[in-house]
Amino acid sequence: MDVMETWEPTLTAGPLLGIAAAAIALILLLVIRYKVHAFLVLVIVSALTAIAAGIPFEGVVPTMTKGFGSTLGSVALLVGLGAMIGRLVETSGGAKSLADALVRTFGENKAPFALGVASLIMGFPIFFDAGLIVMLPVIFAVARRLDGPVLAYGIPAAGAFSAMHIYLPPHPGPVAASEFYGADIGLILLFGLIVALPTWYFSGYRLGLYLGKKFPYRIEEAITGIQIDDQDLPHKPASAGTVVGILLIPMILIFGNTGLSTLSSAGVVDSSAGWAQFFIFLGQTPIALLITALAAMTALGLRRGADKLSIEKTMDSALGPICSVVLITGAGGMFGGVLRTSGIGDALADSLSGLGIPVILACYLIAVALRLAQGSATVALTTAAALMVPAVETGGFTEVQLVLITLATAAGSVFGSHVNDSGFWLVGRLMGMDVATTLRTWTVNQALVSAVGFVIVLALWGVTALF
16 A cells, blocks of 8 residues: 555644755855755655655655646646747747737837736646746847846746636636636636636736836747747748737637636537547547647748758657756655645644634735745645635625635636646746746736735625615
8 A cells, every 4th residue: 555645744834844844045045155956956855855844755756756646747738739830930020910910910119918817818728837838938028029027028928828718717726716706607607707817916917017117138048949040930931820820829728628617517509429529539639739849830830841850859849948948847746746645735724724814814914825836826726616615605795795706716726836836837937037036926926816816816805885
């Protein structure tokens, strides 16, 4: 029998939280002060944390590899396929064409706003990491076209994907929380938009403009490996319309998947039907990106006269630079997995659940605590929702109030992404930031996505109390 199947945490909340704080401090010290590679640091600290938390020696490595493998399973395919698509969009000149079209249409001053709005639209059906990977070539092309700071264009786009991912169905977090609380999914969609759009404006767009001035590094310093000099672009680049068509493919396929799944849950569609299963399969994110990569090979390569060998080399060149991103992201998932297994999140949630504060505030604070303790927004959201179900069920809340409680829990689950969150490493590496800069930019963005969203939810809660 696997030793981890019977092992239970033995330490109380105090020691466990002390171990988590010491582990995070050690990561920051080694990476920022002593410049040790982040991948190595995360592996070392994961092992030390597991031992300190009392996980049996024979269970340490399985616990580490489980967290590493589960993160890679969700990230590696998306990043790899997304990087290939991005490389084809870039080398075909399509990213520059789309960047030029955006600048002509909206003007140079509104380019960050235009990128953010485009990301909001794409972010409705597409998961955060997949959407960001696909949009990066366009973000970088606009930054090069205007010779502007990367963060002024990257943060509005990344913040848009994050806000849509955390507040709106059909993304898994709000859907799962709605099932726990019994909230209406249609109302969550409506109120989620009311929360997400102004939240993005302040935490993504306005913050991005500020961070671009505070950290004005240029595209040449980014380490994604998908940028090339403009003089290397083809004389007849792919059109902006072609690129938009490519970017719409995963959006349409994934939207079809989530739409059918939602209709199936409502009993409108029989998901066991062959045609429904087929379209749900096509809309799974890895399959949607695979189809998009094949379409990009055809539209941006073969149909433009590129030979098969050059297309193969172009796609292969996209994979090398993102290996570091994938491994570090996986190691971040490993560290978060160790923290979850050690019981740190559960101990913290238990200590907060009996404070006697209003239910909506308790849902938010418990989700915040779980997010900071173990890193995963989805785990924080589902765990906090499961924990607060009894309090919510006995509260006699209206349908609208149940929706707002769901959104409050979602807001808490995104707070303050840092070193135990795989997304922290993904965004930082993709945008060419070191750890200290990522903490001062992306972590702040995620704190604002949480805080601004929660303030809006509280305002809506106050309005409902008047009726």
